[in-house]
Amino acid sequence: MTLFKEIEYRQRIDLARERMSEAAIEVLVVSDPANMNYLTGYDGWSFYTPQCLVLAIDEATPLWIGRGMDAAGARHTTFLPEERVIGYPDRYVHSPHCHPLNFVGDVIRERGWGARSIGVEMDAYYFTARSFAELQNSLPDARFVTADLLVNWIRLIKSEAEIELMRQAGQIANRVMTTAIERLEPGVRECDVVADVYRAQMSGTPEYGGDYPAIVPMMPTGEKTSAPHLTWTDEPYRSEQMVNLELAACRHRYHCPIARTAYLGKRPPAPLVELAEHTVEGLNLTLAAIRPGLRAEEVELVWRNHIAKAGLEKESRIGYSMGLNYPPDWGEHTVSLRPGDKTILQPNMTFHMILGMWMDTYGFECSESFRVTDKGCETFADVPRKLFVKG
Amino acid sequence: MTLFKEIEYRQRIDLARERMSEAAIEVLVVSDPANMNYLTGYDGWSFYTPQCLVLAIDEATPLWIGRGMDAAGARHTTFLPEERVIGYPDRYVHSPHCHPLNFVGDVIRERGWGARSIGVEMDAYYFTARSFAELQNSLPDARFVTADLLVNWIRLIKSEAEIELMRQAGQIANRVMTTAIERLEPGVRECDVVADVYRAQMSGTPEYGGDYPAIVPMMPTGEKTSAPHLTWTDEPYRSEQMVNLELAACRHRYHCPIARTAYLGKRPPAPLVELAEHTVEGLNLTLAAIRPGLRAEEVELVWRNHIAKAGLEKESRIGYSMGLNYPPDWGEHTVSLRPGDKTILQPNMTFHMILGMWMDTYGFECSESFRVTDKGCETFADVPRKLFVKG
Numbered sequence: 001m002t003l004f005k006e007i008e009y010r011q012r013i014d015l016a017r018e019r020m021s022e023a024a025i026e027v028l029v030v031s032d033p034a035n036m037n038y039l040t041g042y043d044g045w046s047f048y049t050p051q052c053l054v055l056a057i058d059e060a061t062p063l064w065i066g067r068g069m070d071a072a073g074a075r076h077t078t079f080l081p082e083e084r085v086i087g088y089p090d091r092y093v094h095s096p097h098c099h100p101l102n103f104v105g106d107v108i109r110e111r112g113w114g115a116r117s118i119g120v121e122m123d124a125y126y127f128t129a130r131s132f133a134e135l136q137n138s139l140p141d142a143r144f145v146t147a148d149l150l151v152n153w154i155r156l157i158k159s160e161a162e163i164e165l166m167r168q169a170g171q172i173a174n175r176v177m178t179t180a181i182e183r184l185e186p187g188v189r190e191c192d193v194v195a196d197v198y199r200a201q202m203s204g205t206p207e208y209g210g211d212y213p214a215i216v217p218m219m220p221t222g223e224k225t226s227a228p229h230l231t232w233t234d235e236p237y238r239s240e241q242m243v244n245l246e247l248a249a250c251r252h253r254y255h256c257p258i259a260r261t262a263y264l265g266k267r268p269p270a271p272l273v274e275l276a277e278h279t280v281e282g283l284n285l286t287l288a289a290i291r292p293g294l295r296a297e298e299v300e301l302v303w304r305n306h307i308a309k310a311g312l313e314k315e316s317r318i319g320y321s322m323g324l325n326y327p328p329d330w331g332e333h334t335v336s337l338r339p340g341d342k343t344i345l346q347p348n349m350t351f352h353m354i355l356g357m358w359m360d361t362y363g364f365e366c367s368e369s370f371r372v373t374d375k376g377c378e379t380f381a382d383v384p385r386k387l388f389v390k391g
Numbered sequence: 392m393t394l395f396k397e398i399e400y401r402q403r404i405d406l407a408r409e410r411m412s413e414a415a416i417e418v419l420v421v422s423d424p425a426n427m428n429y430l431t432g433y434d435g436w437s438f439y440t441p442q443c444l445v446l447a448i449d450e451a452t453p454l455w456i457g458r459g460m461d462a463a464g465a466r467h468t469t470f471l472p473e474e475r476v477i478g479y480p481d482r483y484v485h486s487p488h489c490h491p492l493n494f495v496g497d498v499i500r501e502r503g504w505g506a507r508s509i510g511v512e513m514d515a516y517y518f519t520a521r522s523f524a525e526l527q528n529s530l531p532d533a534r535f536v537t538a539d540l541l542v543n544w545i546r547l548i549k550s551e552a553e554i555e556l557m558r559q560a561g562q563i564a565n566r567v568m569t570t571a572i573e574r575l576e577p578g579v580r581e582c583d584v585v586a587d588v589y590r591a592q593m594s595g596t597p598e599y600g601g602d603y604p605a606i607v608p609m610m611p612t613g614e615k616t617s618a619p620h621l622t623w624t625d626e627p628y629r630s631e632q633m634v635n636l637e638l639a640a641c642r643h644r645y646h647c648p649i650a651r652t653a654y655l656g657k658r659p660p661a662p663l664v665e666l667a668e669h670t671v672e673g674l675n676l677t678l679a680a681i682r683p684g685l686r687a688e689e690v691e692l693v694w695r696n697h698i699a700k701a702g703l704e705k706e707s708r709i710g711y712s713m714g715l716n717y718p719p720d721w722g723e724h725t726v727s728l729r730p731g732d733k734t735i736l737q738p739n740m741t742f743h744m745i746l747g748m749w750m751d752t753y754g755f756e757c758s759e760s761f762r763v764t765d766k767g768c769e770t771f772a773d774v775p776r777k778l779f780v781k782g
């Protein structure tokens with residue numbers, strides 16, 4: 001009961017094996033939950049104990065290795081045959097005496113791959129320093145090679161089936177943002193608005209149920225707007241304040257992030273209104289410039305030139321590739337829209353472009369998730385690009 | 392604006408420095424977001440880029456090091472003075488050329504600590520293999536020491552202020568579970584029940600708003616009950632099926648997990664009813680046995696002896712310490728209620744005891760979150776322990 005057809009997973013695996021071959025990797029240990037999902041369909045909230053795929057260059061099908069109780073989930077969500085799903089005993093879990101990566105090392109050795117070159121995702125979230133140390137302990141004859149982002153780079157260009165899921169996420173995102181803006185009112189507790197945002201995220205549309213996004217809703221207000229990753233409180237929203245809404249929708253682990261700014265009051269300050277107009281103009285201009293063949297840094301330059309006219313600049317990147325992912329991040333960690341990134345845009349790359357401008361006491365942000373098309377770009381959500389004024 | 396009084400954080404830091412001294416650690420790098428929160432109050436969804444505290448044995452106050460844009464969040468949520476909060480430039484983020492842990496290494500060296508013994512949390516979720524490698528690269532003269540769970544073990548015994556938050560989470564948990572059971576009905580999509588569960592989690596009570604739990608709601612039904620970590624689908628719940636409800640509530644990052652089983656139909660099968668009675672009886676017995684001075688494994692033995700009478704056994708542990716945490720897990724990774732764990736229970740240790748029994752085609756689970764008291768235990772939530780039958 002995989003999400004995509006088996007042949008799509010097979011093609012992805014073949015691409016991974018090509019990249020392995022180029023990098024002289026004979027066995028790839030895939031720990032990133034998004035990469036595990038991408039190659040086999042595996043989907044479960046089980047990444048809090050170590051798990052991985054082991055893909056050998058000379059085999060067509062990877063091994064799934066995870067906690068014993070999660071093997072049933074692997075059988076349920078992947079196309080892997082029974083004998084490629086291997087669970088480790090529960091005594092490996094949170095134990096001072098043994099570690100799941102010792103088990104993984106044992107499996108690799110028993111298959112006769114103990115002296116091979118082993119690719120590991122050194123910077124994947126759930127591949128800890130100890131995971132690597134224990135794998136090395138269990139495979140003293142192996143040669144370890146960095147395989148960071150090897151699979152992530154394959155994920156960069158989406159299939160039509162993936163794009164369809166991102167369009168569905170876009171439809172959910174419309175409801176999520178609309179719910180947030182409708183519900184925002186002075187006197188309503190932040191946690192109650194967030195509660196309805198979550199409800200919209202999961203309920204989705206009548207056709208498409210929602211999945212949990214990789215990042216929680218961010219809706220800071222007041223002085224907290226300058227601290228972008230603080231979450232909500234029990235405090236009520238107040239009049240004459242701006243609220244930044246950094247939200248998302250998710251469909252079968254495929255994301256559509258979306259950000260807007262709202263002002264609670266009839267008369268937003270003139271500088272905020274101006275900043276909003278200028279930023280939206282910049283977003284429109286930059287999206288209009290997107291086309292295959294452009295470099296990531298050239299996209300950023302359109303924005304940079306636009307704000308320079310107002311004497312402004314922005315240090316952080318203006319966007320990043322995203323799609324399939326798990327907490328704590330929906331970004332793919334490959335392409336960033338920023339100076340120095342020379343990646344050439346191609347059709348069906350998908351990005352979140354988020355333009356936020358922060359002054360001393362106010363700020364404005366607006367974003368779109370989009371795919372690169374043959375001639376330009378297609379945005380997934382459809383929410384007006386403007387400062388929402390709730391008077 | 393810290394959650395607890397500064398003196399409570401100072402006491403925790405002093406305990407950490409004692410443990411450092413015992414382990415001959417001169418500088419401790421704390422990467423676990425729960426440990427960062429515990430020692431300073433820092434709370435933000437920023438752990439998707441590397442961040443840490445650096446605590447020197449001869450200094451009373453740690454340094455916070457994180458992404459530049461998150462420094463404002465650190466100033467907002469911690470007691471740290473301005474000069475102890477250090478942000479790294481955005482060019483370190485997701486870059487092939489440099490890594491935030493190089494920046495951390497530079498800070499450590501500039502403080503004159505480059506040749507010291509450095510404790511690192513080798514198995515913390517967000518301390519990746521590359522994080523460690525880059526820290527080593529930047530500190531060639533340092534001696535690295537494993538500091539796994541050093542702070543987690545201090546977290547094991549809660550203060551009264553922490554216990555109060557867990558009681559508040561318990562009140563929210565009552566609403567979360569009640570909402571789930573009320574909303575469960577044949578014909579309702581799984582995602583719609585989950586949507587209302589999320590809403591209850593965040594909305595909390597009129598006095599206490601909710602925070603996001605470290606694990607998403609798990610409500611598997613049908614054949615998926617044998618795969619405990621699969622999340623929801625768009626499918627409607629069906630009649631004559633059981634549903635496992637593994638839920639939680641969270642208050643300022645402090646958790647109260649709770650699990651129950653429901654049956655959708657008037658007449659649950661007799662073996663399920665029997666299993667439920669037997670399991671609840673075991674839960675009651677085991678909770679009644681809790682007292683300070685007992686060893687963790689002795690708690691498990693009460694349960695083991697109980698189910699042995701029915702000719703049953705359970706491989707996985709029956710509980711674990713929990714409290715303050717971030718995704719992907721609310722467990723503290725220290726004490727497990729299982730054979731071999733000789734930790735002696737003390738007042739204000741807090742656990743989630745979850746008893747699940749899985750047969751071939753059916754199963755039942757029931758759990759309680761509790762603290763050890765002077766004489767026994769206090770459960771945080773208050774939901775009947777039984778099979779819920781929704782006829």
